[in-house]
Amino acid sequence: MSEAYIIDAVRTPRSIGKIGKGALSHMHPQHLGATVLKALKDRNNLNTADVDDVIWGTSAQFGSQGGDLGRMAALDADFDVKVSGVTLDRFCGSGITATALAAAQIKSGAEDLVIAGGTEMMSYVNDYMGKVIAAGLMGGMGSNARLQAKHPQSNQGVAADAIAAIEGISREDLEAFGVESQRRAAIAIAEGRFDNSVIPVIDDDGSIVLDREEYPRPGTSAETLAGMRPAFEAIADMSSQKDGPTYRQLINQRYPDVDIKAVHHVGTSSGVVDGAAALLLASDQYVAAHGMKPRARVVATANVGDDPTLMLNAPVPAAKKVLAKAGLTKDDIDVWEVNEAFAVVVEKFIRDLDIDRAKININGGSIALGHPIGATGAVLIGTALDELERSGGRYALITMCAAGGMAPAIIIERV
Numbered sequence: 488m489s490e491a492y493i494i495d496a497v498r499t500p501r502s503i504g505k506i507g508k509g510a511l512s513h514m515h516p517q518h519l520g521a522t523v524l525k526a527l528k529d530r531n532n533l534n535t536a537d538v539d540d541v542i543w544g545t546s547a548q549f550g551s552q553g554g555d556l557g558r559m560a561a562l563d564a565d566f567d568v569k570v571s572g573v574t575l576d577r578f579c580g581s582g583i584t585a586t587a588l589a590a591a592q593i594k595s596g597a598e599d600l601v602i603a604g605g606t607e608m609m610s611y612v613n614d615y616m617g618k619v620i621a622a623g624l625m626g627g628m629g630s631n632a633r634l635q636a637k638h639p640q641s642n643q644g645v646a647a648d649a650i651a652a653i654e655g656i657s658r659e660d661l662e663a664f665g666v667e668s669q670r671r672a673a674i675a676i677a678e679g680r681f682d683n684s685v686i687p688v689i690d691d692d693g694s695i696v697l698d699r700e701e702y703p704r705p706g707t708s709a710e711t712l713a714g715m716r717p718a719f720e721a722i723a724d725m726s727s728q729k730d731g732p733t734y735r736q737l738i739n740q741r742y743p744d745v746d747i748k749a750v751h752h753v754g755t756s757s758g759v760v761d762g763a764a765a766l767l768l769a770s771d772q773y774v775a776a777h778g779m780k781p782r783a784r785v786v787a788t789a790n791v792g793d794d795p796t797l798m799l800n801a802p803v804p805a806a807k808k809v810l811a812k813a814g815l816t817k818d819d820i821d822v823w824e825v826n827e828a829f830a831v832v833v834e835k836f837i838r839d840l841d842i843d844r845a846k847i848n849i850n851g852g853s854i855a856l857g858h859p860i861g862a863t864g865a866v867l868i869g870t871a872l873d874e875l876e877r878s879g880g881r882y883a884l885i886t887m888c889a890a891g892g893m894a895p896a897i898i899i900e901r902v
Contacts, residue, residue: 496869504609520560544581544605582864604765672851760857801894821880
């Protein structure tokens with residue numbers, strides 16, 4: 488069986504995901520995808536005719552983000568027309584899953600050179616959905632009543648608040664985590680820890696659209712967050728269906744004794760941003776034939792489903808599963824990347840597995856830097872790889888919660 492090597496990892500800066508406020512919000516999602524694909528081609532002197540496939544993650548596949556972004560971004564990047572592309576959706580976990588599938592194709596011997604990654608423009612997604620709702624078309628979207636009767640699925644933010652209540656994790660603990668994410672991200676940016684991976688987004692006229700992270704708030708303090716209004720207090724008593732149960736009621740159907748208190752807010756939740764990321768993977772045969780220098784190898788991957796009602800708790804069992812598949816223990820992992828969808832996700836992860844806080848999300852996470860849904864998994868793998876090289880570590884484990892109560896996980900080893 489071939490090794491699946493990671494040759495390179497690139498990403499765009501992340502831009503505020505709001506029309507008219509984010510530097511990237513006017514761009515087409517295909518342009519962002521093409522930006523990272525072009526970077527892989529140029530940085531690695533890649534003969535794109537050799538690329539067997541582009542496996543892409545995009546969660547909201549509608550409108551401009553529909554129509555197989557993987558293939559369309561490859562065409563926009565001036566790849567050889569022989570390069571095929573496929574686009575998948577595992578919600579937030581799409582970028583990790585795209586990478587895992589690329590690695591599987593290579594390990595099996597089916598393919599030799601694959602690009603994995605993702606794009607999500609939350610500015611476009613939110614604007615599109617706002618127009619859909621305004622048009623009165625929301626009733627046909629989301630989980631239907633039949634499925635909700637079997638597996639109640641709530642709003643993710645309300646689920647995060649419910650988990651905090653169940654686990655006894657206080658708002659103060661969550662805000663301390665949020666402040667630390669901002670602090671670590673500020674250090675990473677100031678020290679240039681992302682410089683190897685972040686590439687500027689260039690417009691068609693050659694001008695730079697964005698060449699820096701746009702979302703972080705480095706001056707964030709405990710006092711700042713303590714004064715913020717909870718984001719999901721009113722949402723908990725709303726419903727996605729006319730005359731249907733509220734989000735609070737959906738959770739209480741499964742957990743009747745949980746008193747959900749609103750504790751998460753913008754300072755303890757992932758940032759809404761636009762962005763894209765991509766990884767170049769190759770077989771050992773292709774590496775040897777073309778004189779490539781691998782940066783890491785994919786050791787193991789795993790997928791786990793968990794309770795869809797609380798929906799955010801699968802990273803812990805996913806980490807346990809991928810460690811077992813790799814024949815490793817948590818003490819072997821030098822770098823942990825667990826997506827900061829909400830502060831409670833990572834806080835629970837740390838407590839459940841007794842993880843050294845100094846090894847997890849070392850350079851900040853999505854609370855400080857933002858979460859471009861379908862791209863984030865590829866972003867985190869690249870971030871973990873950069874950190875392994877900076878610190879001299881050997882193994883990194885990357886995982887993240889996904890809607891529906893899922894989590895993919897991947898372990899990479901620095902070469």
